[in-house]
Amino acid sequence: MSRRLKLAGAAFAALVVALGFVAVLAPKWLGMSSTPLAVNIGGPFKLRTHDGKVLSDRDLLGRPYAVFFGFTNCPDVCPTTMMELANAMETLGPDADKMSYLFVSVDPEQDTAEHLSVYVQNFDKRLVGLIGTAEEIADVARKFRVFYEKVKTKEGYTINHTATTYLMDRRGKFFGTISYQENPKTRIEKLRRLIASP
Secondary structure, three states, X not given: OHXXXXXXXXXXXXXXXXXXXXXXXXXXXXXXXXXXXXXXXXXXXXXXXXXXXXXXXXXXXXXXXXXXXEOOOOOOHHHHHHHHHHHHHHHHHHHHHHOEEEEEEOOOOOOOHHHHHHHHHOOOOOEEEEEOOHHHHHHHHHHOOOOEEEEEOOOOEEEEEOOOEEEEOOOOOEEEEEOOOOOHHHHHHHHHHHHHOO
């Protein structure tokens, strides 16, 4: 029995080594890269801020930022996310000022600059609301892989949309995401890593 166990153990060890060998070499055999592929999220954009200025992706270079796509008449996801972001800024203290926080409206039909200004400033003065034409918003949303669609209601319409906050590093490259109602400790850790990233 002991001999059989030893043989079985040796066979198992050999299998593990063989699988490891295949895992390392298979990408090369198949013409694939063994390094992770960069996620293609983000890109050039130019939108108007809630206070009438123009903000582009180039203006943000050298400074990391968080960006969320939503609309001011959103009943729960948007205000909850903005409150979570405002709380995170408070927890970060002075470090919060080392990055930018953007709210892109996917409702150009109703979200005017004045309306958006009141909305974002109610959560934190450092939040920047961004608006654009329907075409401009669609272009930015496509670059960030954000989904949104208008849905008719008895009162008019609402908008279904992605409930994710995107984190971009100081080079304008995708860094990660914060999920809707993510654990506060995890949220802060992600923001700290983003701020400290080169």
